[in-house]
Amino acid sequence: MYLDPISRLRRFNRAVTREVGALDTSFLGRGRPLGMARVLQLVRPEGTDVAVIRDRLALDSGLTSRFLRSLEREGLIETETDLADRRRRIARLTAKGQAEMAAYEAIGYDRAARLIAKAGTRADEVVAAMDLIATLLNRDHLEIRPADPDAPEALACLQAYFDELIDRVPAATPQMFSLPDPGADRYRPPHGRFFIAWSDDLPVGCVSLRPLDATTAEVKRLWVHASARGQGLARRLMSLIEDEARAMGHRYLKLDTNSVLTEAITLYRNSGWVDIEPYTDPPGDTWMGKAL
Amino acid sequence: MYLDPISRLRRFNRAVTREVGALDTSFLGRGRPLGMARVLQLVRPEGTDVAVIRDRLALDSGLTSRFLRSLEREGLIETETDLADRRRRIARLTAKGQAEMAAYEAIGYDRAARLIAKAGTRADEVVAAMDLIATLLNRDHLEIRPADPDAPEALACLQAYFDELIDRVPAATPQMFSLPDPGADRYRPPHGRFFIAWSDDLPVGCVSLRPLDATTAEVKRLWVHASARGQGLARRLMSLIEDEARAMGHRYLKLDTNSVLTEAITLYRNSGWVDIEPYTDPPGDTWMGKAL
DNA sequence: GGAATTGTCTGACTATAGTCAGATGAAATA
DNA sequence: TATTTCATCTGACTATAGTCAGACAATTCC
Known part of the structure; x- marks a missing residue:
């Protein structure tokens, strides 16, 4: 050049x-x-x-x-x-x-x-x-704050997340996802959690947690905006949600994902997640768990 | 969003x-x-x-x-x-x-x-x-200036142009192109022309003209940097080189290109170029001409 | 309770950027 | 040649941003 x-x-x-x-x-x-x-x-x-x-x-x-x-x-x-x-x-x-x-x-x-x-x-x-x-x-001023899963900024994150799944995961179709999320209640405290990462006034990432039973919770909706990838934000979100789950008294975490989402799966494996038995339906085809 | x-x-x-x-x-x-x-x-x-x-x-x-x-x-x-x-x-x-x-x-x-x-x-x-x-x-300050085909900025444009051909045209291989161009002399005045478009100090486009015979010349090396596409620069370069050819006394222009370069071909057709008989070897597979 | 700290405010100050009018000498124009 | 225009310079001015010291009241710390 x-x-x-x-x-x-x-x-x-x-x-x-x-x-x-x-x-x-x-x-x-x-x-x-x-x-x-x-x-x-x-x-x-x-x-x-x-x-x-x-x-x-x-x-x-x-x-x-x-x-x-x-x-x-x-x-x-x-x-x-x-x-x-x-x-x-x-x-x-x-x-x-x-x-x-x-x-x-x-x-x-x-x-x-x-x-x-x-x-x-x-x-x-x-x-x-x-x-x-x-x-x-803005990288040094990135902030992660709790949010309501039905708030407009949350819907924007979820929509972007769904769009990406539909784009990348062959088994995913638009019919599988609806907004606002009918299960939003389970992402709200005190049972669940929903976090958004902000770069100035743009939401650039989210993650949520919902209870499965008294000691097990599920991590869902991990998404990072294209502009914020490659900077460790997904890792930060995961580590935050794990800390939250621990503080809430959970002993075990699960998640389902799809094998085409290789960066995500690599991240999970590198932070102690292991493959487990299937526990959900498509579009997921990979299930992982982690003891806290 | x-x-x-x-x-x-x-x-x-x-x-x-x-x-x-x-x-x-x-x-x-x-x-x-x-x-x-x-x-x-x-x-x-x-x-x-x-x-x-x-x-x-x-x-x-x-x-x-x-x-x-x-x-x-x-x-x-x-x-x-x-x-x-x-x-x-x-x-x-x-x-x-x-x-x-x-x-x-x-x-x-x-x-x-x-x-x-x-x-x-x-x-x-x-x-x-x-x-x-x-x-x-910088769009409003874009400048097109003559350049020597062996100058470093020209080599940079040509290298980018070759890289793009190799990337997009299946028949194009790195062996087909060498720099500095052995035929550079024919792009120099008084016989030929070589122009570079500058946006501030970044070369963002080039085009050249070389003589085929007394009244016919060939347009070559039309290239526009990724950042400058979609703004009519290729059209400006083409219109400039046609004016130059006219001023030099040429009556007819030719060029060869490849059918995968659809935007370029569309541009040529829209500015009066028509298909003509083959006159060169691969990687070209489309030949066009225009009477001045 | 007393001392230290904090958040805000005022007044006096300096630094920097910028404006304007006019002077000077050189060049262009009629 | 006379007039006009031009490029630069100087001096006097204003506007804006910013600094600093100290006053004051509220809060925190010990």
Whole structure:
């Protein structure tokens, strides 16, 4: 290759710096300095802790305070002391502030829409490329949080998981899967568990646990978004769900999978899972278990 | 999908803004304000026109001048008046300035290398994703320039072109192609032509023309980088080479291709090319011609 | 209960980026 | 030749971001 990977990354950096700069400049079009606009973006209508704003933007406390005062004078936000800890303050968007935020949203949305349109027939590919890069850059901030199995973000993960099974497993058909999951109740505490891995605001993985009997539980719905593969996330999810099962008092775990899903099976074997007798119907054709 | 493409683009934007910000901050580690560092980056050892620097960074002339004076005081650059137009000035890097630039280069290189390393087994995919995005963002600045067929950038294009043929055309084997091209001479002016399309500093396409007889020429080596496909570049290259042939006095064009390269053949047909009698050996199996 | 720590705020300060008007000399144009 | 345009420079100015010290009140730690 004419350009080595590092030069190509730097070419990417230049292109993207220009783009980001242009976005910043267009934000200035609303007649407010960038620093203040950035603070405003972090103030939620329900209220945001002032310390959170300071941390996220890595701002000095004095500067943050002044930005907030200034936004307050404009009537865009209100602040009040946190009743739980009266040293802390909470900033909240006013109606006027929400309108202003909507205007900023519109600017960002327009620019994004224009770029997607520019990608034409390759828009899907471009979005996948952006997911990959964003997930890589966010890698150190990946968070795994419990979720309700009927929440929209959970449904999105499950849909993606089903789509992948249908795509890869010959025996899997769309009729086998329905959403919302009729058995969702068994994934909810206190009986079961459902976790989602987040990279910023994109769900990039999930895993669930449901009880089979008093001492045995089943691991299901292990899925990792294409952009997050190859970074050990599946392993983290599995180890989390095993810890949860242990804490809930289970002594044994089972799962069913399909032999075409070789990466998953390799992962299971490498973390102590062994083949067991069949205990479910197709599309599964491989059954594994692990003593906790 | 839980997140629509536009939200995902904006997530990408956030991730990348943080990264770019961090790069800027690390440049500040050399104890020089960012603006001045940016100016320094544009001063070449051979000399750069001051107006070029101003334009590229969209700086006020007063500010540019002050930055240059300051870099001059530090001994990093020298300026002299342009002899061709004595209103203009040229800035040139001193030895000390070159050392300083090397230090900046090293910072950028390190960060890039670290990010590539973080991508682990998916580094190739990440670089391809970055190419795709950078080419999209640079789309309006795509430039097609003549090149020598033996220049490194030309060899890179040809190698990529051959690799693709070997990959897609069953009859094509590595033994059929060698580089540098033994027939390179026929692609050079005044007899032939060789053009490369550049997106920033990445060659993303090429096309060449060689004479067959006094009034007929052959179009060869039409190639477009994966990141630049679907944006009409092949069409631009073809239309350019046809114009060149016309200007050189040719009346008729020919080309040979392979039936598996369907997008290319569709492009040819849509721009007035028609099937003709075979005139070459494999791996070609489709021959086309166009009267100018 | 007293000392240390924490979160926020204010005022005074500096650094950096950027704007604007005008001066100067050179080149282009009529 | 006279006028206009151009490229650069300087000085005076403003805007924005950011730093620092100290005050104050609430909380945590011992």
